[in-house]
Amino acid sequence: MQLRRILIDVLKPHDPSIIVYAEKLAALKCVDGVNILVVEIDDKTESIGVTIEGGSLNFNSIEKVIEKLGGSIHSVDMVSAGSHVVEAASEESG
Template identity: 40%
Template sequence: MATIRQLVLDVLKPHEPTMLSIAQEIAETDGVDGVNAILIEMDEEVRNIKFTIEGEDIDYDTVTGVIEDTGATVHSVDQVACGDRIVDEMSTPQD
């Protein structure tokens, strides 16, 4: 199976724990080299966070387990890059 190099996840989380603490926990996972967390939307009960995760060999199940252990849920996988390297997205006429 091809190695996962990059994941972009749409995550719904309660106000606590903070997105900082979740990002730190993901970053400490084997195979993960870095994590970027961006607040997309916030309401009274949940926050919608986009996590971009990069590494040499990301284990999807481990990452989602870390997220779910914090009380958050993966709403969707918005992007994934697999293989020996990350391929940049190219513009097409419909963009």
């Protein structure tokens, strides 16, 4: 079934910037939109959170774009799949 939304934690050199990452990922046919948030900046690298949405995401092509730009996927932290996007239910009441 279709992968609708994915949140991945990526480690990348400072260059190219997250603007390039966002533009290249958004250019993928399977991708509707991308949000990139800088989570931590170190001396030579930065850790970024990449949220990608689409009707049917192709993880392999996403991974390829990221690696081609010099980044590496550290972890996949959240995914949504199915005919509609499901939010994570909270274990807290109301």
